[in-house]
Amino acid sequence: DTAVSQTPKYLVTQMGNDKSIKCEQNLGHDTMYWYKQDSKKFLKIMFSYNNKELIINETVPNRFSPKSPDKAHLNLHINSLELGDSAVYFCASSHGQGAAVNEKLFFGSGTQLSVL
Amino acid sequence: DAKTTQPPSMDCAEGRAANLPCNHSTISGNEYVYWYRQIHSQGPQYIIHGLKNNETNEMASLIITEDRKSSTLILPHATLRDTAVYYCIVSQYGGSQGNLIFGKGTKLSVKP
Numbered sequence: 001d002t003a004v005s006q007t008p009k010y011l012v013t014q015m016g017n018d019k020s021i022k023c024e025q026n027l028g029h030d031t032m033y034w035y036k037q038d039s040k041k042f043l044k045i046m047f048s049y050n051n052k053e054l055i056i057n058e059t060v061p062n063r064f065s066p067k068s069p070d071k072a073h074l075n076l077h078i079n080s081l082e083l084g085d086s087a088v089y090f091c092a093s094s095h096g097q098g099a100a101v102n103e104k105l106f107f108g109s110g111t112q113l114s115v116l
Numbered sequence: 117d118a119k120t121t122q123p124p125s126m127d128c129a130e131g132r133a134a135n136l137p138c139n140h141s142t143i144s145g146n147e148y149v150y151w152y153r154q155i156h157s158q159g160p161q162y163i164i165h166g167l168k169n170n171e172t173n174e175m176a177s178l179i180i181t182e183d184r185k186s187s188t189l190i191l192p193h194a195t196l197r198d199t200a201v202y203y204c205i206v207s208q209y210g211g212s213q214g215n216l217i218f219g220k221g222t223k224l225s226v227k228p
Contacts, residue, residue, distance in 0.1 A: 004159070041201070043160065043218035090159045105152075105216065107159025 003027050006091045006108035013081055014116055021076045021111045023091030032074035033092040033105070034066060043090070049074055081115045088112050119143070120204045125223040128198075134191040136222050138204030141185045147208050149180060150216065151189045153200040160203065160218070163189065194226045 006023040013019055025032060031050040037043045047066045048055045054066065063079045078085060091108040121139040128134040140149065151163040164171055164178045166187075171178045177190040191198055203221040 041220065043154075043203075045216070092159070104162040105160070107161070109157070109159050 002109075004091055004093055004106050004108040006089075006111055008111060009109065010112050010114075012114045012116065015081055015083060017081050018077070018079045019081060019113075020078070021089055021091075021113070023074050023076070023108060024072055025091075025093040025106070026072065027093055027106060029093040029095050029106070030071060031094050032068070032071075033094070034074065034076050035090040035092060035107075037088040037090060037110070039087070046076075046089075047074075078113075081113075083115050086113055086115045119206050119217070120219055122202070122204050122219065122222045124220065125225070127225050127227060128191075128194045130196060130226055130228050131193055134194040134198065134224055134226070136189040136191075136202050136204075136224065137186065138189070139186045140204070140206045143184050143206050144208075147206045149178065149184075149187050150205045150207055151176070151178065152203045152205065152216075152218070153198075154203070154221070155197075155200040163202075194224075196226050196228065198224065199226045200224060 004025045031048060033048045034046040035043050036046050046057050046060045049066055049068055051071055065077045067075045067077055088110045090110045092105045094103045094105050119140060119142055148165050148167050150165040152160040153163055154160045163175050164173055166178045166180055180187045201221040201223050203218050205216050207216055
């Protein structure tokens with residue numbers, strides 16, 4: 001009954017490869033997010049997305065792209081992986097009813113990506 | 117950049133109250149104080165949030181000073197499972213629009 005689930009939990013790959021991380025939420029939320037936690041443990045927003053709007057953090061390279069087949073899923077595609085992409089990636093969701101102060105984020109358990 | 121300052125680490129004895137401080141001297145009038153925690157190898161978990169008044173829920177209590185420049189998260193009876201990194205965040209919109217900026221947090225170690 002995991003609310004926000006992401007797969008795989010671990011992903012080891014070579015530089016230059018293309019990979020995807022899947023995320024699904026069963027909370028009926030309208031907005032989903034991808035966060036990146038680097039080696040220094042800083043957690044930073046990459047994307048927020050609902051069926052109306054994709055907001056991209058301008059520091060995210062265009063090799064990263066979110067794909068949403070439906071509102072319960074937001075997958076992260078990464079092209080031409082680089083060493084610096086190694087990090088833990090967290091998917092999250094929220095109810096998403098506009099700019100509401102009670103918008104709690106529900107996070108998945110993370111995908112540890114290692115680029116060799 | 118995070119707009120809060122927290123001690124990097126704290127210890128607490130099991131069964132005792134854990135009091136985690138946070139300074140947010142530049143908080144603006146429409147910003148709330150949020151607390152999340154991250155247990156090892158898991159995603160962050162929402163704990164509590166507040167604006168001016170003290171708040172309490174099943175997980176914790178939040179005490180905000182009258183000038184709103186600092187706050188304290190209180191875990192009344194800490195257990196070993198409360199060992200985690202605790203993040204204090206100020207935000208106008210909470211989770212929506214990706215407006216949560218996580219700093220380094222406080223690593224709380226609950227010891228038997």
